[in-house]
Amino acid sequence: KAGVTQTPRYLIKTRGQQVTLSCSPISGHRSVSWYQQTPGQGLQFLFEYFSETQRNKGNFPGRFSGRQFSNSRSEMNVSTLELGDSALYLCASRGEGETQYFGPGTRLLVL
């Protein structure tokens, strides 16, 4: 099976802009989670989607949002970007088991 894919891999934006990141899970996986990774805060959970519904949510402001489509692909949107949003954004998919499988990440730089 193909692994989790994320697009784009790299992105440069300026403050105030918005950005949309995409994640395609492993075929058959219905759960997609998103994480933000920064040197200062480490890996932090953003949210989880399951069958097009947000099932779980981390402690991030409302500027961070997401959605999941009927084919389980997920998008994450960040509006009104701030310098502190510069990070590696990882998505992970999960099937019936407990293991999460991660994509390569999208590295976002906000200038």
Added chain:
Amino acid sequence: SQQGEEDPQALSIQEGENATMNCSYKTSINNLQWYRQNSGRGLVHLILIRSNEREKHSGRLRVTLDTSKKSSSLLITASRAADTASYFCATDFWAWDNYGQNFVFGPGTRLSVLP
């Protein structure tokens, strides 16, 4: 507060030596998982140990779990230069105040294996 904490933060060893990393957590868990990350790339799942298990092996990896002490350790035997990476523990636990199942990572241990 963070669920998982690894120590040491950084570890440097010679090839062929064993590397041990520890993880502590605060609340009851369903399972604990270890991941590896190379140079800011995606995470690779290494091993999962459930709350009712005490030890698991996978190749050169050995994981222990002590739920009474809320701690886990990851042992990599006969380390290789290719094992150089960051290692994270992640706890999977149920939190009623956040709609259910939660998955929290520790800050990680940076392992350097010198040839």
